[in-house]
Amino acid sequence: xxxxxxxxxxxxxxxxxxxxxxxxxxxxxxxxxxxxxxxxxxxxxxxxxxxxxxxxxxxxxxxxxxxxxxxxxxxxxxxxxxxxxxxxxxxxxxxxxxxxxxxxxxxxxxxxxxxxxxxxxxxxxxxxxxxxxxxxxxxxxxxxxxxxxxxxxxxxxxxxxxxxxxxxxxxxxxxxxxxxxxxxxxxxxxxxxxxxxxxxxxxxxxxxxxxxxxxxxxxxxxxxxxxxxxxxxxxxxxxxxxxxxxxxxxxxxxxxxxxxxxxxxxxxxxxxxxxxxxxxxxxxxxxxxxxxxxxxxxxxxxxxxxxxxxxxxxxxxxxxxxxxxxxxxxxxxxxxxxxxxxxxxxxxxxxxxxxxxxxxxxxxxxxxxxxxxxxxxxxxxxxxxxxxxxxxxxxxxxxxxxxxxxxxxxxxxxxxxxxxxxxxxxxxxxxxxxxxxxxxxxxxxxxxxxxxxxxxxxxxxxxxxxxxxxxxxxxxxxxxxxxxxxxxxxxxxxxxxxxxxxxxxxxxxxxxxxxxxxxxxxxxxxxxxxxxxxxxxxxxxxxxxxxxxxxxxxxxxxxxxxxxxxxxxxxxxxxxxxxxxxxxxxxxxxxxxxxxxxxxxxxxxxxxxxxxxxxxxxxxxxxxxxxxxxxxxxxxxxxxxxxxxxxxxxxxxxxxxxxxxxxxxxxxxxxxxxxxxxxxxxxxxxxxxxxxxxxxxxxxxxxxxxxxxxxxxxxxxxxxxxxxxxxx
Numbered sequence: 001x002x003x004x005x006x007x008x009x010x011x012x013x014x015x016x017x018x019x020x021x022x023x024x025x026x027x028x029x030x031x032x033x034x035x036x037x038x039x040x041x042x043x044x045x046x047x048x049x050x051x052x053x054x055x056x057x058x059x060x061x062x063x064x065x066x067x068x069x070x071x072x073x074x075x076x077x078x079x080x081x082x083x084x085x086x087x088x089x090x091x092x093x094x095x096x097x098x099x100x101x102x103x104x105x106x107x108x109x110x111x112x113x114x115x116x117x118x119x120x121x122x123x124x125x126x127x128x129x130x131x132x133x134x135x136x137x138x139x140x141x142x143x144x145x146x147x148x149x150x151x152x153x154x155x156x157x158x159x160x161x162x163x164x165x166x167x168x169x170x171x172x173x174x175x176x177x178x179x180x181x182x183x184x185x186x187x188x189x190x191x192x193x194x195x196x197x198x199x200x201x202x203x204x205x206x207x208x209x210x211x212x213x214x215x216x217x218x219x220x221x222x223x224x225x226x227x228x229x230x231x232x233x234x235x236x237x238x239x240x241x242x243x244x245x246x247x248x249x250x251x252x253x254x255x256x257x258x259x260x261x262x263x264x265x266x267x268x269x270x271x272x273x274x275x276x277x278x279x280x281x282x283x284x285x286x287x288x289x290x291x292x293x294x295x296x297x298x299x300x301x302x303x304x305x306x307x308x309x310x311x312x313x314x315x316x317x318x319x320x321x322x323x324x325x326x327x328x329x330x331x332x333x334x335x336x337x338x339x340x341x342x343x344x345x346x347x348x349x350x351x352x353x354x355x356x357x358x359x360x361x362x363x364x365x366x367x368x369x370x371x372x373x374x375x376x377x378x379x380x381x382x383x384x385x386x387x388x389x390x391x392x393x394x395x396x397x398x399x400x401x402x403x404x405x406x407x408x409x410x411x412x413x414x415x416x417x418x419x420x421x422x423x424x425x426x427x428x429x430x431x432x433x434x435x436x437x438x439x440x441x442x443x444x445x446x447x448x449x450x451x452x453x454x455x456x457x458x459x460x461x462x463x464x465x466x467x468x469x470x471x472x473x474x475x476x477x478x479x480x481x482x483x484x485x486x487x488x489x490x491x492x493x494x495x496x497x498x499x500x501x502x503x504x505x506x507x508x509x510x511x512x513x514x515x516x517x518x519x520x521x522x523x524x525x526x527x528x529x530x531x532x533x534x535x536x537x538x539x540x541x542x543x544x545x546x547x548x549x550x551x552x553x554x555x556x557x558x559x560x561x562x563x564x565x566x567x568x569x570x571x572x573x574x575x576x577x578x579x580x581x582x583x584x585x586x587x588x589x590x591x592x593x594x595x596x597x598x599x600x601x602x603x604x605x606x607x608x609x610x611x612x613x614x615x616x617x618x619x620x621x622x623x624x625x626x627x628x629x630x631x632x633x634x635x636x637x638x639x640x641x642x643x644x645x646x647x648x649x650x651x652x653x654x655x656x657x658x659x660x661x662x663x664x665x666x667x668x669x670x671x672x673x674x675x676x677x678x679x680x681x682x683x684x685x686x687x688x689x690x691x692x693x694x695x696x697x698x699x700x701x702x703x704x705x706x707x708x709x710x711x712x713x714x715x716x717x718x719x720x721x722x723x724x725x726x727x728x
Contacts, residue, residue, distance in 0.1 A: 030101045031074045031081035041463040042488060043525040045715035048516050049073050049708050052454045054426065055082065056106060056414065057436045060113040063418045064089055065133060067097070067107040067116055068436065070454060075708040084118060086135065092451055097135040106150065106237070109133070111157045117141070119151070128160070128215060142208070142215040149203065150230075150237040153210070154246035159274065160210045161240055161249060162218055163230065168202040170226045170257040189258030193622050195233035196670040196702030202228040205240060205251055207274050221251065221272050229253040231267060231317065238368075241319045241328075248273050250319035250328055262624040263295035265315045266336045269328065269348075282328065282348050283312035295337075295624070296634035314341055320370065322377035326350060327397075329380060331366055332357070337625040340507035342543065345369060345382060347397060358399045359384075363542050368413045373420025381423055383411050385509045385540040388469075388481050392423060392439055392446075404446045405439060408467075410512045428514040430485060431464045431521060463488035465524030472533070472567040475559045481541070482564050483510060483532040485520040495575040497726040499523060500565045500602075501532040502583025502590035506549055506557075506630065510534045517705055517714060518584065526719050527727070528580075531568045535560035551632035553586075553614070554593055554650040561590060565601060577603070578726040582718075584608035585674065585703065589652065592682055595663060596655025604725035606718060608666040609674050609703050612682040614651040615644075620675045656685045662692040664721040666714065668701035694721060 034050035055069030066087040073080045082105045083098035098104050102122035110117055113133065120129045123140055125147030131138040142148060142162065150163040167174075171192040175182050185198065192199055208218035222229060229251050230239040239252035254267035268283040314333030321328055328348045333341035343365035344357045359366055362384055369382035372394070381394050381404075390410035395401045405411060409429040414436070416423060423439040433455050440447040465486045472480045487496060501520070503510045510532045523530050534541065536557040537549025549557050561581075569576045581602045583591045588610015595605050611617045615635045618627045628634070632645040643649060663686050667679035676697060686693035696717050698710055705714045 028077050028079075031072050031077060031079060032083065032096075033070075033072060034074075036458070038461055041461060043462055043464070043519075043522045045522065045712045046075065047458060047462070048519060048522060048715075049075050049711060051433055051458055051516075053516075054434045054436060054452060054454055056108075057424060057426070057452070058108050058415065059089060059417055059424065060109045060133065061111070061418050062113050065113075066451075067109065067118075067133075068452070069105045069107060073708045075712055078707055078709045080708070084116075086133070087451070089451075094452075095135075097131070099135070099138075104129075108153070110153065111155070117151070117153065119148070121147070128162070141210070141213075144206075144218060152237050152240055152242065154242045155244055156246040157212075158210060159242075159246060160208050160215055161237075161242070162206040162208055162215070163203050163237065164206055164218070165201040166204045166220065168199060168226055168228075172198060172200055190262035190624065191258055191622060193672045195622070195672055196668075197672075202226070203230055203232070203235075205229050205249070207249065207272075219274075221249065221274075222253070225255070226257050227253055227255045235317070238318050241321050243321050244323065244325040247275065250321065252317040252319065252330075262622065263628060264336055265333065265339050265625050266313050267316050268312065269316050269319045269330050271328075282353075283316050283332075285311075296628055297632075297637055312346070314338065315343070316346070318368075322371050323373055324375065324377040327377060329369065329371065331369075337629045339623075339626060339629070340505070340539075340546070342539075342546075343367075345380065345395065347380075356397060356399070358395045358397060359393075359401060360399055362386075362393065362395075362401050364539050370413055370416055370423070373416055381413060381416075383413050383425075385410075385511050387540055388483065388509060388511045388534050389540075390509075390511050392425065394441065404441045405448070407448070408512060411437075411439070429512040430467045430483065430514065432459060433514050462521075463525075464521050466490065467520075470531075470568070472564050474536075474556070474563050476556065478545075480560050480563060481534045482568075483520070483530075484568060485524045485530040485532070487524045487527050487529065490573075492573050494573060495578075496527065496529045496573055497578035497580065497722075498529040498531065498565075498568060498574045499722070500561060500579065500581045501530055502561060502581065502587035502594075503532070503535070503538065504583065504585030504587045506537050506553070506586035506589075507539060507546060509538050509540050511540070517711060522715065526722070528722070529568070529574060531564050533560055533564035535564070550630055551645060551647060553589065553630075553647050555646075558590065558593060558597070561594065562598075562601070580604050580606070580722055580726050582606040582608075582722075583610070585610065588674075589614075591663075592652035593650075593655070595661060596652060596658040598661070600660075602661055604722065605661055605663040606666070606721060607663065607679070607682065609668065609671055610665075610678065610682075611652070611674055612678040612685075613653040615648050616681075617674065617678065618648075620677070622672050653681065653685070656689065659686060659689060659691055662721075662725050664694045664696065664717070666696040666698075666717070668698045668703060668705065670698075670700065670702040673703050 052070040057068035059066045071082045082103045084104045084107050085094045086097050087094045102120050104120045107118040119126050128142040128151050130141050148162045152161040171189040173186045205221045206218040208215045241250040249272045268281050271280045313336040316332045319330040331343045332346040335341050345359040345366045347356045364384045367383045372379035392404045392411050409427050412426045414424040426434045427437050428434045436452040438449045465488050468484045470482045470484050474480050520530050539546050579602045588607035591605045591607035592612045631647040635648045665679040665683045667676040669676045683695040705711050
């Protein structure tokens with residue numbers, strides 16, 4: 001078997017950016033499409049970071065052209081650059097529209113299709129710009145202080161929604177005016193931090209006028225309200241929609257602050273009539289108030305939720321008006337405080353307020369959706385995961401769901417083609433990065449056409465590992481789907497070190513995902529077999545399977561992991577003496593827990609951003625609804641015998657006395673979801689016990705690793721650790 005040093009040397013490359021425009025003397029070159037000098041066929045961190053990452057793709061109203069974004073990264077410059085391309089839809093030929101080092105993104109065609117609106121930071125802050133469809137005659141349309149993070153033109157193009165940050169001091173009070181350099185923060189309530197930042201501002205939607213030449217007169221839809229819309233940390237322009245007549249804006253908002261925000265996922269869909277300023281909540285009547293309950297006990301919260309009737313008390317987000325303007329559809333979760341509840345597709349009839357949930361026969365969540373173009377407004381396309389694949393489905397208003405695709409991949413819906421006949425979607429798999437496809441449903445067969453080939457040059461040269469589906473029997477007699485990824489040039493007569501991959505979430509699927517960090521193909525390229533189980537607690541296998549993890553982190557889901565690794569060890573090509581276990585977030589918790597309960601199976605562990613001490617995690621995290629639901633109750637709630645919830649009594653840190661295996665702990669110090677002290681504690685405990693351990697801290701990263709050089713360092717450290725213990 002080729003050793004790891006030989007494998008890395010065989011795939012050494014030199015990456016050089018192709019400049020969109022020659023850089024001025026003394027300045028860094030403009031980051032563009034990367035070219036690679038190949039000396040092998042194996043995937044490396046440098047190749048991963050050389051790939052372009054496709055963003056929003058939109059087709060012109062006449063169907064002849066498209067515009068889309070691609071982000072390129074430079075490891076040398078430790079930076080990225082987002083550019084715009086134009087595509088001729090007939091020939092699929094592309095041309096670069098970006099001319100400078102400015103980041104350009106979020107491009108859309110304005111009515112008529114002759115002009116493109118887009119975001120650019122050419123003026124020093126992100127603003128809305130406009131250019132002709134061929135890239136000529138560029139000019140700035142908005143000039144908003146602090147810039148804008150998103151925009152959405154009304155159908156008649158006379159109004160435009162702008163997303164801007166406004167000051168918010170509901171949790172962190174403003175410092176005295178005569179202390180401008182003071183860095184201290186006086187904190188009065190929860191939600192003073194979120195994900196990776198301190199909450200001193202909130203995004204608000206503004207409605208501005210557009211006269212064809214400039215954007216002006218922006219008015220804050222939430223003027224004087226201390227709320228956020230779109231919702232942090234991941235909400236974007238998809239949380240807004242204009243009515244077809246351009247008179248009403250639908251928006252998503254959780255109108256809560258501080259402690260109330262921290263313990264609740266209850267967001268709503270609002271309709272705002274810009275001419276009158278009138279706002280209507282589609283999810284609840286005026287004055288609605290849920291019954292009081294102790295927010296630190298999830299069973300009581302569930303009882304409250306059951307009394308809410310037809311009122312929406314969970315996550316409600318991402319509204320879309322039907323083409324005829326008679327309906328508003330959105331994603332709706334039933335239960336408050338449960339962020340991984342099944343996302344249903346709710347259709348609201350504006351005429352009488354009737355709500356219909358049209359995906360009830362689909363026992364998994366709706367990821368994204370769009371209305372079919374029809375005078376009847378009677379069909380919706382959506383995506384959802386089932387058996388570890390995200391496919392495209394359709395439903396009518398009666399809830400008759402039909403599956404349209406059946407590929408070994410994941411789809412995400414972007415929009416419809418202008419004629420309404422095809423769905424514009426991105427698609428990726430364990431063996432391919434995002435590309436754009438046109439999906440055309442037929443009566444008997446769905447036609448699928450690839451239209452972008454951003455990374456074709458890379459994948460044409462790469463040798464990738466085979467991906468196989470494997471069903472494993474669990475300890476209670478159920479069936480668990482696992483993906484098994486084999487090294488390139490696999491030889492069944494050899495024995496390979498093997499990795500158990502532990503998923504995060506804790507309720508996110510191990511589907512056909514492509515990652516630029518947790519990438520199965522780069523693990524395989526380094527000579528490892530990977531088994532990736534869809535253990536208890538993951539969607540796509542029914543609600544019973546999904547919800548088995550809540551309150552029971554150390555139960556059957558951990559046994560599912562052991563069943564998966566034990567099953568693959570039956571194969572003669574798996575070296576049972578060289579097994580590793582890796583994972584992030586809840587996967588990191590899984591690694592820390594398994595480190596004390598693996599009975600000698602594994603020879604090394606890697607935990608990224610994992611929970612080491614569940615009792616401490618409860619009071620460290622910021623979105624308190626998550627531990628309230630997932631952990632069952634706060635640690636101070638004990639039963640009649642004086643016991644805490646099982647999650648706390650089986651915390652990984654309580655089994656450190658059983659740790660006996662080398663472990664690498666990785667964490668970002670800007671991770672407010674799971675504080676970096678968890679990794680420091682695990683590392684310190686391991687070293688104090690004399691166990692070989694390593695700690696990789698990123699002072700400038702959050703729950704992910706986003707900077708190019710940090711990303712490469714992560715990969716190199718990851719494989720150096722594995723190779724040290726599994727390739728002796």
